[in-house]
Amino acid sequence: MNVEIGKIVNTHGIKGEVKILTDSDFTDERFKKGQLIKVKNKNEEIPFTIASHRIHKNFHLLTFEGIHNINDIEHLKGCKIFQDQENESIELEENEYYYYQIIGCTVFVQDEALGRVVDIMETGANDVWVVKGDKEYLIPYIEDVVKLVDVDRKTIKIEPLEGLLD
Template structure:
């Protein structure tokens, strides 16, 4: 596979006996899991990505339950636990102005509007109404920054830099 792969979900467990896996979604695009779509399975121990076609998809609690063509049983999907589902660069769609893919944000350095370096974005959580960016800080516990207008003031993915205006108590 020539192009880069981008994670859309983490396989955390199996579900039932009919070959479903429980996936934590790490994409804003729910249609990534539509039946018929092609995804790539990346094993936790590395190796060549495996091409899979989604057979079924449904949402259950906070998980996406997904099954794949040619993987009809629990035994077929058991080895997938701990792996990731990904898409190729060609499968990414065009975004509107001011929208970004997670992989463009992760790795960005975060500074305040006054120039103080906070740390680097290591993960994006999607718990509800807005995303929360996890900032790895040197010598401190991770900071959680809500992706809202009042806090995130500027994003420059080319320079891998984000500028924030922290609300009171946000960085404590």
């Protein structure tokens, strides 16, 4: 199964480097030299091996093996990039999840659905899940709030702290 990890938003310089906008997790691992990614261009999936990765002005800049010129890569602006989820090399600790496992889950307070997780924000101290229902809620991923995550059933049960849902 392929997991979306970002989008090529532009080129950078003339040597084939691309700017990636990502909302993926573990970017240091995903964009490590030697990692295989796929670029979806129309109905075609084009495999690339990452040759280099660096961060510049909140964008991930990548080069690919065999690509040394802007003309070889420019046509892929706007294309989404994917990685094979079955090749995940990242060991997760207990109560750690990949973004794709959390995004799309329905969040419940007791038995009432609050909404679905649509985004994850990294704040440094803990992640914050953006949940959209009748309105938008910001749910901190902390033990005091998140009580149960069932990625197979795509459900999350929370006990909100006082004032969290106001």
